[in-house]
Amino acid sequence: MRKLLLQLDTSANPSVFDRxxxxxxxxxxxxxxxxxxxxxxxDHVHGxxxxxxxxxxxxxxxxxxxxDMAAGERLLKVVRETFxxxxxxxxxxxxxxxxxxxxxxxxxxQQAGDVRSRRAVVTAATGPVGMRAAGLLxxxxxxxxxxSRRAHGSAKLAADIKERFSGVTVDPVAMSDASQAGAVxxxxxxxxxxxxxxxxxxxxxxxxxxxxLIAAADVNAVPxxxxxxxxxxxxxxxxxxIKTYGALGIGGLKMKIHKACIAKLFERNDLVLDAESILxxxxxxx
Amino acid sequence: MRKLLLQLDTSANPSVFDRxxxxxxxxxxxxxxxxxxxxxxxDHVHGxxxxxxxxxxxxxxxxxxxxDMAAGERLLKVVRETFxxxxxxxxxxxxxxxxxxxxxxxxxxQQAGDVRSRRAVVTAATGPVGMRAAGLLxxxxxxxxxxSRRAHGSAKLAADIKERFSGVTVDPVAMSDASQAGAVxxxxxxxxxxxxxxxxxxxxxxxxxxxxLIAAADVNAVPxxxxxxxxxxxxxxxxxxIKTYGALGIGGLKMKIHKACIAKLFERNDLVLDAESILxxxxxxx
Amino acid sequence: MRKLLLQLDTSANPSVFDRxxxxxxxxxxxxxxxxxxxxxxxDHVHGxxxxxxxxxxxxxxxxxxxxDMAAGERLLKVVRETFxxxxxxxxxxxxxxxxxxxxxxxxxxQQAGDVRSRRAVVTAATGPVGMRAAGLLxxxxxxxxxxSRRAHGSAKLAADIKERFSGVTVDPVAMSDASQAGAVxxxxxxxxxxxxxxxxxxxxxxxxxxxxLIAAADVNAVPxxxxxxxxxxxxxxxxxxIKTYGALGIGGLKMKIHKACIAKLFERNDLVLDAESILxxxxxxx
Numbered sequence: 037m038r039k040l041l042l043q044l045d046t047s048a049n050p051s052v053f054d055r056x057x058x059x060x061x062x063x064x065x066x067x068x069x070x071x072x073x074x075x076x077x078x079d080h081v082h083g084x085x086x087x088x089x090x091x092x093x094x095x096x097x098x099x100x101x102x103x104d105m106a107a108g109e110r111l112l113k114v115v116r117e118t119f120x121x122x123x124x125x126x127x128x129x130x131x132x133x134x135x136x137x138x139x140x141x142x143x144x145x146q147q148a149g150d151v152r153s154r155r156a157v158v159t160a161a162t163g164p165v166g167m168r169a170a171g172l173l174x175x176x177x178x179x180x181x182x183x184s185r186r187a188h189g190s191a192k193l194a195a196d197i198k199e200r201f202s203g204v205t206v207d208p209v210a211m212s213d214a215s216q217a218g219a220v221x222x223x224x225x226x227x228x229x230x231x232x233x234x235x236x237x238x239x240x241x242x243x244x245x246x247x248x249l250i251a252a253a254d255v256n257a258v259p260x261x262x263x264x265x266x267x268x269x270x271x272x273x274x275x276x277x278i279k280t281y282g283a284l285g286i287g288g289l290k291m292k293i294h295k296a297c298i299a300k301l302f303e304r305n306d307l308v309l310d311a312e313s314i315l316x317x318x319x320x321x322x
Numbered sequence: 323m324r325k326l327l328l329q330l331d332t333s334a335n336p337s338v339f340d341r342x343x344x345x346x347x348x349x350x351x352x353x354x355x356x357x358x359x360x361x362x363x364x365d366h367v368h369g370x371x372x373x374x375x376x377x378x379x380x381x382x383x384x385x386x387x388x389x390d391m392a393a394g395e396r397l398l399k400v401v402r403e404t405f406x407x408x409x410x411x412x413x414x415x416x417x418x419x420x421x422x423x424x425x426x427x428x429x430x431x432q433q434a435g436d437v438r439s440r441r442a443v444v445t446a447a448t449g450p451v452g453m454r455a456a457g458l459l460x461x462x463x464x465x466x467x468x469x470s471r472r473a474h475g476s477a478k479l480a481a482d483i484k485e486r487f488s489g490v491t492v493d494p495v496a497m498s499d500a501s502q503a504g505a506v507x508x509x510x511x512x513x514x515x516x517x518x519x520x521x522x523x524x525x526x527x528x529x530x531x532x533x534x535l536i537a538a539a540d541v542n543a544v545p546x547x548x549x550x551x552x553x554x555x556x557x558x559x560x561x562x563x564i565k566t567y568g569a570l571g572i573g574g575l576k577m578k579i580h581k582a583c584i585a586k587l588f589e590r591n592d593l594v595l596d597a598e599s600i601l602x603x604x605x606x607x608x
Numbered sequence: 609m610r611k612l613l614l615q616l617d618t619s620a621n622p623s624v625f626d627r628x629x630x631x632x633x634x635x636x637x638x639x640x641x642x643x644x645x646x647x648x649x650x651d652h653v654h655g656x657x658x659x660x661x662x663x664x665x666x667x668x669x670x671x672x673x674x675x676d677m678a679a680g681e682r683l684l685k686v687v688r689e690t691f692x693x694x695x696x697x698x699x700x701x702x703x704x705x706x707x708x709x710x711x712x713x714x715x716x717x718q719q720a721g722d723v724r725s726r727r728a729v730v731t732a733a734t735g736p737v738g739m740r741a742a743g744l745l746x747x748x749x750x751x752x753x754x755x756s757r758r759a760h761g762s763a764k765l766a767a768d769i770k771e772r773f774s775g776v777t778v779d780p781v782a783m784s785d786a787s788q789a790g791a792v793x794x795x796x797x798x799x800x801x802x803x804x805x806x807x808x809x810x811x812x813x814x815x816x817x818x819x820x821l822i823a824a825a826d827v828n829a830v831p832x833x834x835x836x837x838x839x840x841x842x843x844x845x846x847x848x849x850i851k852t853y854g855a856l857g858i859g860g861l862k863m864k865i866h867k868a869c870i871a872k873l874f875e876r877n878d879l880v881l882d883a884e885s886i887l888x889x890x891x892x893x894x
Binding site for chain 2: 037038040042065067069070071072076079080081082083084086087088096
Binding site: 323324326328351353355356357358362365366367368369370372373374382 | 620621622623624625626627628629631632637638863
């Protein structure tokens with residue numbers, strides 16, 4: 037019985053990236069649906085759960101993707117509500133690669149040192165990668181500060197993270213531009229820059245040679261990078277005693293995690309792979 | 323040479339249900355097209371018949387699906403008109419699963435007893451499942467009564483069935499609500515309730531313990547079921563001497579039929595699987 | 609590692625024809641995208657080049673198709689611009705089958721005789737098949753005359769061919785209707801009729817028994833054919849000393865070329881299969 041992956045994509049065309057990784061992760065065939073919304077997703081899920089007997093349903097799985105993480109989260113909710121009793125299949129949420137990227141970055145930082153009770157700063161954490169990485173770091177015991185451009189945004193972000201990640205608390209800070217990075221990074225031991233393509237968030241003088249800083253990571257691959265002085269290829273480079281991780285260095289692990297998660301989906305029929313559970317899968321890889 | 327199934331779906335996304343069953347039925351690869359109309363279908367069919375030599379064309383086949391059976395029937399007509407000489411592939415019509423469901427229900431009733439010259443009642447036969455089941459029962463020699471809510475509808479229905487099924491005659495009866503079921507079922511020996519989800523058509527007192535009634539089946543899986551007192555899991559249960567079949571009991575056979583039909587498509591290049599021929603395939607399974 | 613073909617189709621549904629040939633040509637899986645435009649293609653290409661390491665990228669390839677060759681050419685341009693360094697995959701352009709058809713027709717004519725320094729006439733060369741065939745014949749050393757209905761169109765066509773095919777020169781001639789074919793074919797040694805379905809361009813008296821004419825080919829399969837007296841099945845038939853090739857005779861080679869090109873795509877990650885390079889692949893087949 038072939039392993040069938042149902043790709044539920046919220047965008048107009050099903051992601052090519054997700055399809056290649058799904059094949060390489062072990063899906064035998066991919067059933068792609070595009071432009072999927074909360075209104076149309078139930079029929080697709082019924083097609084997944086009503087076609088094979090419960091003992092075979094681990095050979096069918098769902099992958100939720102697309103460029104919009106909020107849309108993906110809404111789909112995941114409806115997908116889970118559509119399951120009942122043994123009529124369910126494993127499901128993974130990774131819109132825009134945000135979950136696997138966040139997990140890869142967090143794993144890298146944790147490889148550099150124990151984050152428990154240490155101060156971690158996640159810049160531009162309003163995006164899906166930053167938001168998830170901040171929540172995962174907080175769950176791991178770090179004292180997390182999240183930044184966004186406006187004070188209002190950072191407060192809402194902290195509330196969103198609290199709601200999404202089992203009530204963890206993070207400190208919101210407004211950082212309207214890069215000139216404030218130095219002040220924000222006071223006492224920072226782990227830095228993750230989670231901003232978008234081509235936006236410099238942290239100038240060199242704000243982090244390089246900073247006493248106490250253990251590791252700095254940046255998920256932006258498009259110059260200028262988010263953290264000045266990190267190279268996109270960095271993968272644990274030692275820069276004046278600080279371990280650094282660039283987008284491509286993190287990306288290798290991200291791909292490995294994504295593929296491992298696809299394989300995992302087909303081991304049982306009741307797995308839900310979202311940020312926390314993807315982190316668990318990642319831990320088995322290192 | 324791989325077995326390629328061309329899925330022509332009249333809905334906006336290609337049915338996931340049909341794709342899973344097609345893989346499990348033996349298609350190696352599925353080429354899905356969605357939103358297919360009579361105007362666009364010829365190009366797709368040309369792609370199927372002009373790419374492999376006549377002796378290899380049994381490795382390509384067409385499946386017509388989607389939620390709208392009338393749209394599927396129109397596609398089937400154009401698909402068949404596009405074929406010529408040896409340039410043809412086998413094709414199956416099963417929009418909304420109506421053909422395979424109707425066939426499964428008819429097979430179940432026939433397993434309970436010989437329908438020839440016996441009175442069968444199909445309620446809510448205006449839907450595609452009921453319409454096909456009524457025609458198949460009539461072809462098998464039953465004296466079939468079909469009901470619809472309005473007198474006008476049931477007369478048109480009888481005419482439609484006559485046109486679709488080689489001139490068979492069925493008796494149309496209006497049954498505006500469940501209170502009339504008792505009268506309609508006078509003398510009934512086989513009952514099939516073909517109504518939609520969650521609509522009760524036949525109350526318990528109208529059928530239970532009815533003298534002469536041999537079997538009762540219901541294709542509605544969503545409570546309240548169409549026939550009060552039948553359980554969706556019933557698969558030949560004996561209820562006071564009457565054999566009963568619920569939607570899930572019928573559903574198991576329906577899946578088996580659907581898969582067998584997919585396999586059959588690839589045995590030759592000139593098969594047309596519609597209600598009657600699907601029934602023939604089903605008979606080879608029991 | 610499976611061979612994945614990314615089908616970028618500019619039409620509303622991905623071509624079934626191209627999918628069947630891709631499977632038969634050796635693609636393990638096809639990732640179809642439809643309605644692809646210059647604005648949306650980059651994301652798809654990123655999905656192809658950022659998912660496997662450079663040493664594995666020969667297992668991913670791109671096929672550009674759809675009914676509109678001009679749209680396909682625009683996509684090819686953006687696809688190539690999206691590649692960088694080793695981050696690239698092989699790509700083939702064959703919108704509407706125009707490249708493989710043109711190449712097959714040219715190969716057939718060349719099999720009939722050496723085209724170098726000989727006069728070739730391509731009628732209705734404004735279409736994508738004729739335009740490419742004319743360019744390829746000119747590159748091969750023939751003295752090519754191209755016809756279109758209006759003088760303005762033929763002049764523009766000659767300029768377009770010059771720009772597309774490394775500066776080759778072809779002679780533009782207006783041929784407003786079939787009555788002028790005799791005059792246009794004065795001195796013609798190779799004739800290719802590249803007009804659309806069901807349009808007669810060359811009456812029998814204009815070519816049959818013409819002294820010096822070595823071969824005549826016609827890519828139109830729908831009667832009336834473009835060249836009166838050629839049979840669609842002709843594949844080197846001798847008609848009064850002139851070798852003739854009909855659409856189906858050419859079509860067999862076209863299919864072989866198309867499949868061989870698909871296989872070729874997966875041998876390396878930097879191949880670009882457009883008219884000239886498809887002709888090179890074709891030469892290895894004969």
